[in-house]
Amino acid sequence: MDWTALLRLPTTILLILAVISLFFTLVQLVALRQHLHGGQPVAASGRAVLVLLAFAITLLLAGLGFALRGYRLLTEEAPVVEIESHILSPQRWSLVLHWPDGSSRQVQVAGDAWRVEAVVLKWKAPAMLAGLPPLFRLDRLSGRYDDPADEAHALRTVVDFNEAGGFDLLDLHRQFPRWLPDVDALFGSGVYLPLVDQGHYTVSLMRTGALVARPDEATEQKIAQPF
Known part of the structure; x- marks a missing residue:
């Protein structure tokens, strides 16, 4: 999705997507821990990349959601x-x-x-x-x-x-x-x-x-x- 399209989404949808992304991040974090304890460094590396990517997406969605909420409030009449x-x-x-x-x-x-x-x-x-x-x-x-x-x-x-x-x-x-x-x-x-x-x-x-x-x-x- 083009990042500019995210700016046109309602704040509630962005925050819901951020929660979903956070849940996905936690799932990948649990899988990463299991791979580390199981002695699977290659699989653990892949999970680590997914954790970082999912966490970055979570921060982006949450940041846009709160930023748009502030903008809406500032321009509301x-x-x-x-x-x-x-x-x-x-x-x-x-x-x-x-x-x-x-x-x-x-x-x-x-x-x-x-x-x-x-x-x-x-x-x-x-x-x-x-x-x-x-x-x-x-x-x-x-x-x-x-x-x-x-x-x-x-x-x-x-x-x-x-x-x-x-x-x-x-x-x-x-x-x-x-x-x-x-x-x-x-x-x-x-x-x-x-x-x-x-x-x-x-x-x-x-x-x-x-x-x-x-x-x-x-x-x-x-x-x-x-x-």
Whole structure:
């Protein structure tokens, strides 16, 4: 089998093959011991080659399995929010936010684009590869102008997502960092996309802690249309 084909196998299959290869290695190891005790050096040499080859294959399969598992976890995305936009007047927009739990919220922003920012708590590699996802808290949504002059002087709109008085694990880490010793970094992540009438966008969080924003196909076509 071409080794590149192994990279396309699911992690579970690779690990199962690694277990089978390990069992074969142990069988050959037992046979090797029997040949050594039986005074058969030629046969023992052949078994020794099989043991080394089978053990190398076991390590390769197990290594690929765990490596692919880590890669899948690092690129897996969790939905954060969906955004629908409707124009009210030039550079004035009504946005409907849909959360993964089914709740929604309507807000208004000014500008040419929307921007979502989040605070992300990222774990160290061992915890992350074990399946512990990064923690995040949406911090704010704001309007963004294409022209820096408008950004400096036009109406600014910011929607705060923080709940006053609520328990916040991220704030707890800031105050008592030793309570969460496996934390790798605490940082901000933000994304923005141009606003169009009847636009639909999705925002998700990657295992690396980066926010990713995507318009649907119809919205992308509207964004690409020349003015």
